[in-house]
Amino acid sequence: MKPGHSHVPATQAFANGIPNGGTPANHVTAECARVAPVLSRIGDKWTVLVVTFLGRGPMRFNALRREIGGISQRMLTLTLRSLERDGLVTRTVYATVPPQVEYALTELGRSLLIPVLAIRDWARQNALQIEAAQQHFDALAAAARPACGGVAHTGGRPSAVGVDEIAHLQSER
Amino acid sequence: MKPGHSHVPATQAFANGIPNGGTPANHVTAECARVAPVLSRIGDKWTVLVVTFLGRGPMRFNALRREIGGISQRMLTLTLRSLERDGLVTRTVYATVPPQVEYALTELGRSLLIPVLAIRDWARQNALQIEAAQQHFDALAAAARPACGGVAHTGGRPSAVGVDEIAHLQSER
Protein backbone atom coordinates (compact mmCIF):
# COMPACT_ATOMS: atom_id res chain seq x y z
CA MET A 1 0.00 0.00 0.00
CA LYS A 2 0.90 3.54 -0.24
CA PRO A 3 2.22 5.23 2.82
CA GLY A 4 -0.53 7.70 2.74
CA HIS A 5 -2.82 6.44 5.39
CA SER A 6 -3.39 8.84 8.14
CA HIS A 7 -5.17 6.36 10.24
CA VAL A 8 -3.04 3.89 11.98
CA PRO A 9 -4.73 1.28 14.08
CA ALA A 10 -3.59 2.85 17.25
CA THR A 11 -5.53 6.07 17.15
CA GLN A 12 -8.76 4.67 18.28
CA ALA A 13 -7.25 2.52 20.92
CA PHE A 14 -5.79 5.50 22.63
CA ALA A 15 -8.83 7.62 22.17
CA ASN A 16 -10.82 4.98 23.94
CA GLY A 17 -8.11 4.08 26.32
CA ILE A 18 -9.60 3.75 29.72
CA PRO A 19 -6.97 4.52 32.30
CA ASN A 20 -8.61 2.25 34.76
CA GLY A 21 -9.73 -0.38 32.38
CA GLY A 22 -6.18 -1.48 32.19
CA THR A 23 -5.76 -2.78 28.69
CA PRO A 24 -2.39 -4.44 28.60
CA ALA A 25 -2.17 -3.54 24.96
CA ASN A 26 -0.92 -0.03 25.23
CA HIS A 27 2.70 -0.52 24.47
CA VAL A 28 1.76 -2.99 21.81
CA THR A 29 -0.44 -0.62 19.94
CA ALA A 30 2.10 2.14 20.14
CA GLU A 31 4.62 -0.21 18.72
CA CYS A 32 2.53 -1.48 15.89
CA ALA A 33 1.69 2.08 14.97
CA ARG A 34 5.28 2.43 13.96
CA VAL A 35 5.54 -0.98 12.46
CA ALA A 36 2.29 -0.98 10.53
CA PRO A 37 3.25 1.42 7.77
CA VAL A 38 6.38 -0.56 7.11
CA LEU A 39 4.41 -3.74 6.84
CA SER A 40 2.01 -2.04 4.52
CA ARG A 41 4.89 -1.15 2.33
CA ILE A 42 6.15 -4.70 2.33
CA GLY A 43 2.80 -6.08 1.51
CA ASP A 44 1.79 -3.83 -1.27
CA LYS A 45 1.47 -5.23 -4.66
CA TRP A 46 4.92 -4.61 -6.01
CA THR A 47 7.41 -3.71 -3.33
CA VAL A 48 8.67 -7.18 -2.66
CA LEU A 49 9.06 -7.90 -6.31
CA VAL A 50 10.99 -4.73 -6.91
CA VAL A 51 13.20 -5.21 -3.90
CA THR A 52 14.04 -8.78 -4.76
CA PHE A 53 14.87 -7.86 -8.32
CA LEU A 54 17.04 -5.01 -7.17
CA GLY A 55 18.61 -7.44 -4.78
CA ARG A 56 20.35 -8.94 -7.76
CA GLY A 57 21.99 -5.70 -8.60
CA PRO A 58 21.30 -2.19 -9.83
CA MET A 59 18.82 -1.89 -12.63
CA ARG A 60 17.43 0.69 -14.93
CA PHE A 61 13.81 1.65 -15.01
CA ASN A 62 12.64 -0.16 -18.07
CA ALA A 63 14.80 -3.16 -17.40
CA LEU A 64 13.04 -3.52 -14.09
CA ARG A 65 9.75 -3.02 -15.82
CA ARG A 66 10.45 -5.74 -18.32
CA GLU A 67 11.77 -8.14 -15.75
CA ILE A 68 8.85 -7.80 -13.43
CA GLY A 69 6.46 -8.24 -16.23
CA GLY A 70 3.01 -7.23 -15.13
CA ILE A 71 3.67 -3.87 -13.60
CA SER A 72 2.40 -0.65 -15.07
CA GLN A 73 4.74 2.22 -15.51
CA ARG A 74 2.80 4.23 -13.03
CA MET A 75 3.06 1.64 -10.31
CA LEU A 76 6.72 1.08 -10.87
CA THR A 77 7.35 4.78 -10.57
CA LEU A 78 5.24 5.03 -7.46
CA THR A 79 6.81 2.01 -5.85
CA LEU A 80 10.32 3.19 -6.57
CA ARG A 81 9.52 6.64 -5.25
CA SER A 82 8.22 5.22 -2.03
CA LEU A 83 11.23 3.02 -1.66
CA GLU A 84 13.49 5.94 -2.36
CA ARG A 85 11.64 8.02 0.17
CA ASP A 86 12.07 5.33 2.76
CA GLY A 87 15.76 5.25 2.09
CA LEU A 88 15.66 1.75 0.70
CA VAL A 89 16.76 2.45 -2.82
CA THR A 90 18.87 5.07 -4.51
CA ARG A 91 18.04 6.71 -7.76
CA THR A 92 20.92 7.76 -9.94
CA VAL A 93 20.36 9.83 -13.02
CA TYR A 94 22.92 9.81 -15.76
CA ALA A 95 22.63 12.88 -17.91
CA THR A 96 22.98 11.06 -21.14
CA VAL A 97 20.83 11.17 -24.21
CA PRO A 98 18.58 9.36 -23.88
CA PRO A 99 18.48 9.68 -20.12
CA GLN A 100 19.39 6.74 -17.96
CA VAL A 101 18.20 6.19 -14.45
CA GLU A 102 19.59 3.46 -12.33
CA TYR A 103 18.02 2.13 -9.19
CA ALA A 104 19.86 0.23 -6.52
CA LEU A 105 19.28 -0.96 -3.01
CA THR A 106 20.83 0.99 -0.21
CA GLU A 107 22.42 -0.67 2.75
CA LEU A 108 19.10 -0.44 4.52
CA GLY A 109 17.41 -1.92 1.51
CA ARG A 110 19.77 -4.86 1.51
CA SER A 111 19.10 -5.46 5.15
CA LEU A 112 15.42 -5.53 4.35
CA LEU A 113 16.13 -8.04 1.66
CA ILE A 114 16.94 -10.67 4.23
CA PRO A 115 13.59 -10.97 6.01
CA VAL A 116 11.81 -10.29 2.76
CA LEU A 117 13.48 -13.23 1.12
CA ALA A 118 12.62 -15.29 4.16
CA ILE A 119 8.96 -14.51 3.70
CA ARG A 120 9.16 -15.12 0.02
CA ASP A 121 10.78 -18.47 0.59
CA TRP A 122 8.18 -19.37 3.15
CA ALA A 123 5.50 -18.50 0.65
CA ARG A 124 7.22 -20.54 -1.97
CA GLN A 125 7.59 -23.55 0.22
CA ASN A 126 4.08 -23.50 1.56
CA ALA A 127 2.15 -22.31 -1.45
CA LEU A 128 0.90 -25.78 -2.26
CA GLN A 129 -0.15 -26.50 1.27
CA ILE A 130 -2.02 -23.24 1.39
CA GLU A 131 -3.75 -23.91 -1.87
CA ALA A 132 -4.78 -27.29 -0.62
CA ALA A 133 -6.14 -25.79 2.56
CA GLN A 134 -8.09 -23.28 0.57
CA GLN A 135 -9.64 -25.90 -1.59
CA HIS A 136 -10.54 -27.93 1.42
CA PHE A 137 -12.09 -24.92 3.09
CA ASP A 138 -14.02 -23.94 0.00
CA ALA A 139 -15.29 -27.45 -0.44
CA LEU A 140 -16.63 -27.49 3.07
CA ALA A 141 -18.14 -24.07 2.67
CA ALA A 142 -19.87 -25.14 -0.50
CA ALA A 143 -21.18 -28.27 1.15
CA ALA A 144 -22.48 -26.31 4.10
CA ARG A 145 -24.40 -23.98 1.87
CA PRO A 146 -27.63 -25.44 0.50
CA ALA A 147 -27.71 -22.77 -2.15
CA CYS A 148 -29.22 -24.90 -4.85
CA GLY A 149 -32.94 -25.36 -5.07
CA GLY A 150 -34.19 -22.24 -6.70
CA VAL A 151 -33.76 -19.46 -4.24
CA ALA A 152 -30.53 -17.84 -5.15
CA HIS A 153 -30.04 -14.91 -2.91
CA THR A 154 -28.01 -12.16 -4.34
CA GLY A 155 -24.47 -13.11 -5.05
CA GLY A 156 -23.77 -15.91 -2.70
CA ARG A 157 -20.53 -14.87 -1.13
CA PRO A 158 -19.22 -11.48 -0.22
CA SER A 159 -15.81 -12.51 -1.40
CA ALA A 160 -14.25 -9.58 0.27
CA VAL A 161 -11.00 -11.09 1.35
CA GLY A 162 -11.66 -14.74 1.53
CA VAL A 163 -12.95 -16.86 -1.22
CA ASP A 164 -12.19 -14.87 -4.24
CA GLU A 165 -8.60 -13.84 -4.31
CA ILE A 166 -7.79 -15.52 -7.55
CA ALA A 167 -8.75 -13.31 -10.35
CA HIS A 168 -8.21 -9.97 -11.85
CA LEU A 169 -5.26 -9.57 -13.97
CA GLN A 170 -5.17 -7.93 -17.27
CA SER A 171 -2.66 -9.76 -19.26
CA GLU A 172 -2.33 -7.41 -22.13
CA ARG A 173 -4.25 -5.82 -24.86
CA MET B 1 -3.19 -7.88 -5.51
CA LYS B 2 -2.30 -10.79 -7.56
CA PRO B 3 -0.21 -10.31 -10.59
CA GLY B 4 -1.54 -13.26 -12.44
CA HIS B 5 0.77 -13.03 -15.30
CA SER B 6 -1.03 -15.01 -17.82
CA HIS B 7 1.57 -14.29 -20.33
CA VAL B 8 4.87 -12.56 -19.76
CA PRO B 9 7.05 -13.65 -22.58
CA ALA B 10 10.12 -15.45 -21.44
CA THR B 11 12.07 -13.38 -23.82
CA GLN B 12 14.26 -11.64 -21.38
CA ALA B 13 17.65 -12.65 -20.35
CA PHE B 14 19.13 -10.90 -17.42
CA ALA B 15 21.21 -8.10 -18.69
CA ASN B 16 23.04 -7.44 -15.50
CA GLY B 17 25.05 -10.48 -14.86
CA ILE B 18 22.63 -12.09 -12.52
CA PRO B 19 23.50 -15.25 -10.75
CA ASN B 20 20.69 -16.85 -12.60
CA GLY B 21 22.83 -18.97 -14.79
CA GLY B 22 20.93 -21.35 -16.91
CA THR B 23 17.59 -21.20 -15.18
CA PRO B 24 14.83 -20.14 -17.47
CA ALA B 25 13.52 -16.71 -16.67
CA ASN B 26 9.86 -17.57 -16.93
CA HIS B 27 10.29 -19.73 -13.92
CA VAL B 28 10.59 -16.59 -11.91
CA THR B 29 7.38 -15.07 -13.08
CA ALA B 30 5.44 -18.27 -12.70
CA GLU B 31 6.77 -18.56 -9.23
CA CYS B 32 5.90 -15.09 -8.12
CA ALA B 33 2.41 -15.64 -9.38
CA ARG B 34 2.06 -18.21 -6.66
CA VAL B 35 3.92 -16.20 -4.10
CA ALA B 36 2.15 -12.91 -4.66
CA PRO B 37 -1.19 -13.78 -3.07
CA VAL B 38 0.58 -14.94 0.03
CA LEU B 39 2.49 -11.72 0.25
CA SER B 40 -0.71 -9.80 -0.20
CA ARG B 41 -2.16 -11.64 2.69
CA ILE B 42 0.86 -10.88 4.82
CA GLY B 43 0.77 -7.27 3.93
CA ASP B 44 -2.85 -6.54 4.48
CA LYS B 45 -3.73 -4.30 7.26
CA TRP B 46 -4.31 -6.79 10.02
CA THR B 47 -2.91 -10.21 9.24
CA VAL B 48 0.46 -9.72 10.83
CA LEU B 49 -1.07 -8.29 13.96
CA VAL B 50 -3.49 -11.13 14.31
CA VAL B 51 -0.87 -13.75 13.65
CA THR B 52 1.57 -12.30 16.14
CA PHE B 53 -1.09 -12.06 18.81
CA LEU B 54 -2.17 -15.60 18.19
CA GLY B 55 1.47 -16.53 18.36
CA ARG B 56 1.21 -16.02 22.09
CA GLY B 57 -1.47 -18.62 22.39
CA PRO B 58 -5.08 -19.35 21.52
CA MET B 59 -7.49 -16.50 21.91
CA ARG B 60 -11.15 -15.80 21.72
CA PHE B 61 -12.69 -13.42 19.28
CA ASN B 62 -13.33 -10.45 21.47
CA ALA B 63 -10.16 -10.90 23.43
CA LEU B 64 -8.28 -10.61 20.18
CA ARG B 65 -10.37 -7.63 19.26
CA ARG B 66 -9.59 -5.89 22.51
CA GLU B 67 -5.92 -6.68 22.39
CA ILE B 68 -5.41 -5.46 18.89
CA GLY B 69 -7.25 -2.34 19.65
CA GLY B 70 -8.13 -0.55 16.46
CA ILE B 71 -9.64 -3.31 14.42
CA SER B 72 -13.27 -3.37 13.46
CA GLN B 73 -15.29 -6.47 14.00
CA ARG B 74 -15.75 -6.86 10.34
CA MET B 75 -12.07 -6.81 9.58
CA LEU B 76 -11.23 -9.18 12.37
CA THR B 77 -13.79 -11.62 11.11
CA LEU B 78 -12.59 -11.28 7.56
CA THR B 79 -8.96 -11.62 8.52
CA LEU B 80 -9.57 -14.67 10.65
CA ARG B 81 -11.63 -16.26 7.92
CA SER B 82 -8.89 -15.78 5.42
CA LEU B 83 -6.36 -17.15 7.80
CA GLU B 84 -8.56 -20.10 8.49
CA ARG B 85 -9.08 -20.67 4.82
CA ASP B 86 -5.37 -20.64 4.26
CA GLY B 87 -4.91 -23.24 6.94
CA LEU B 88 -3.03 -20.89 9.22
CA VAL B 89 -5.45 -20.75 12.08
CA THR B 90 -8.05 -23.07 13.52
CA ARG B 91 -11.43 -21.99 14.70
CA THR B 92 -12.95 -23.92 17.55
CA VAL B 93 -16.52 -23.34 18.62
CA TYR B 94 -17.61 -24.29 22.10
CA ALA B 95 -21.33 -24.81 22.27
CA THR B 96 -21.75 -22.91 25.48
CA VAL B 97 -24.10 -20.14 26.33
CA PRO B 98 -22.97 -17.61 25.41
CA PRO B 99 -21.01 -19.13 22.56
CA GLN B 100 -17.26 -19.17 22.70
CA VAL B 101 -15.00 -19.31 19.71
CA GLU B 102 -11.33 -19.83 20.09
CA TYR B 103 -8.73 -19.17 17.46
CA ALA B 104 -5.28 -20.66 17.40
CA LEU B 105 -2.38 -20.95 15.04
CA THR B 106 -1.91 -24.18 13.20
CA GLU B 107 1.47 -25.72 12.66
CA LEU B 108 1.63 -23.90 9.37
CA GLY B 109 0.65 -20.70 11.09
CA ARG B 110 3.41 -21.07 13.60
CA SER B 111 5.91 -21.63 10.85
CA LEU B 112 4.73 -18.42 9.27
CA LEU B 113 5.23 -16.69 12.56
CA ILE B 114 8.98 -17.01 12.21
CA PRO B 115 9.56 -14.93 9.09
CA VAL B 116 6.73 -12.63 10.08
CA LEU B 117 8.39 -11.82 13.35
CA ALA B 118 11.61 -11.30 11.47
CA ILE B 119 9.96 -8.67 9.34
CA ARG B 120 8.30 -7.10 12.30
CA ASP B 121 11.60 -6.90 14.12
CA TRP B 122 13.26 -5.41 11.11
CA ALA B 123 10.53 -2.81 10.96
CA ARG B 124 10.94 -2.13 14.61
CA GLN B 125 14.66 -1.74 14.43
CA ASN B 126 14.67 0.44 11.36
CA ALA B 127 11.57 2.51 11.89
CA LEU B 128 13.52 5.51 13.04
CA GLN B 129 15.94 5.33 10.20
CA ILE B 130 13.09 5.12 7.76
CA GLU B 131 11.32 8.05 9.30
CA ALA B 132 14.49 10.05 9.09
CA ALA B 133 14.91 9.13 5.44
CA GLN B 134 11.34 10.16 4.77
CA GLN B 135 11.78 13.50 6.39
CA HIS B 136 14.95 14.07 4.48
CA PHE B 137 13.27 13.16 1.24
CA ASP B 138 10.27 15.31 1.94
CA ALA B 139 12.44 18.22 2.87
CA LEU B 140 14.23 18.01 -0.43
CA ALA B 141 10.98 17.67 -2.28
CA ALA B 142 9.56 20.69 -0.54
CA ALA B 143 12.66 22.71 -1.23
CA ALA B 144 12.51 21.79 -4.87
CA ARG B 145 8.92 22.89 -5.11
CA PRO B 146 8.51 26.66 -5.05
CA ALA B 147 5.17 27.12 -3.44
CA CYS B 148 4.62 30.64 -4.65
CA GLY B 149 5.87 33.07 -7.18
CA GLY B 150 9.19 31.48 -7.63
CA VAL B 151 11.04 30.00 -10.49
CA ALA B 152 9.50 26.88 -11.80
CA HIS B 153 12.79 25.29 -12.43
CA THR B 154 12.97 21.89 -13.92
CA GLY B 155 14.26 19.50 -11.39
CA GLY B 156 11.53 20.32 -9.03
CA ARG B 157 10.47 16.82 -8.47
CA PRO B 158 7.81 14.62 -7.10
CA SER B 159 4.37 15.81 -6.46
CA ALA B 160 2.87 12.45 -7.15
CA VAL B 161 3.39 10.67 -3.89
CA GLY B 162 5.09 13.11 -1.67
CA VAL B 163 2.81 15.96 -0.83
CA ASP B 164 -0.22 14.04 0.09
CA GLU B 165 1.52 12.07 2.72
CA ILE B 166 3.72 14.43 4.54
CA ALA B 167 0.64 15.87 6.10
CA HIS B 168 -0.35 12.49 7.44
CA LEU B 169 3.04 11.35 8.42
CA GLN B 170 2.40 11.44 12.10
CA SER B 171 0.36 8.52 13.09
CA GLU B 172 -0.33 9.20 16.67
CA ARG B 173 0.66 11.69 19.21
Next chain:
DNA sequence: CAGCATCCATTACGATACTG
Protein backbone atom coordinates in the same frame (compact mmCIF):
# COMPACT_ATOMS: atom_id res chain seq x y z
C1' DC C 1 -20.46 -13.47 22.49
C1' DA C 2 -19.62 -14.06 17.85
C1' DG C 3 -20.86 -12.91 13.31
C1' DC C 4 -23.14 -11.68 8.97
C1' DA C 5 -25.24 -7.94 5.90
C1' DT C 6 -25.51 -3.32 4.19
C1' DC C 7 -24.02 1.19 3.22
C1' DC C 8 -20.39 4.29 2.35
C1' DA C 9 -15.71 6.73 2.04
C1' DT C 10 -11.13 6.17 0.86
C1' DT C 11 -7.60 4.22 -1.56
C1' DA C 12 -4.96 1.35 -4.92
C1' DC C 13 -4.15 0.35 -9.32
C1' DG C 14 -4.36 -0.02 -14.49
C1' DA C 15 -4.94 2.28 -18.99
C1' DT C 16 -4.03 6.04 -21.59
C1' DA C 17 -2.12 10.27 -23.21
C1' DC C 18 1.46 13.72 -22.95
C1' DT C 19 6.50 15.72 -21.82
C1' DG C 20 11.70 16.57 -21.51
Next chain:
DNA sequence: CAGTATCGTAATGGATGCTG
Protein backbone atom coordinates in the same frame (compact mmCIF):
# COMPACT_ATOMS: atom_id res chain seq x y z
C1' DC D 1 14.21 6.43 -21.93
C1' DA D 2 11.99 7.85 -17.96
C1' DG D 3 8.89 9.83 -16.37
C1' DT D 4 4.07 12.98 -15.20
C1' DA D 5 -1.12 13.94 -15.38
C1' DT D 6 -5.64 12.38 -15.42
C1' DC D 7 -9.28 9.23 -15.45
C1' DG D 8 -12.19 5.19 -14.25
C1' DT D 9 -12.76 1.08 -11.77
C1' DA D 10 -12.17 -2.21 -8.26
C1' DA D 11 -10.73 -3.32 -3.76
C1' DT D 12 -10.22 -2.02 1.05
C1' DG D 13 -11.97 -1.13 5.30
C1' DG D 14 -14.91 1.47 8.83
C1' DA D 15 -19.64 2.22 10.97
C1' DT D 16 -23.90 0.52 11.91
C1' DG D 17 -27.73 -2.59 12.55
C1' DC D 18 -29.57 -7.36 12.88
C1' DT D 19 -29.17 -12.39 14.23
C1' DG D 20 -28.72 -16.81 17.12
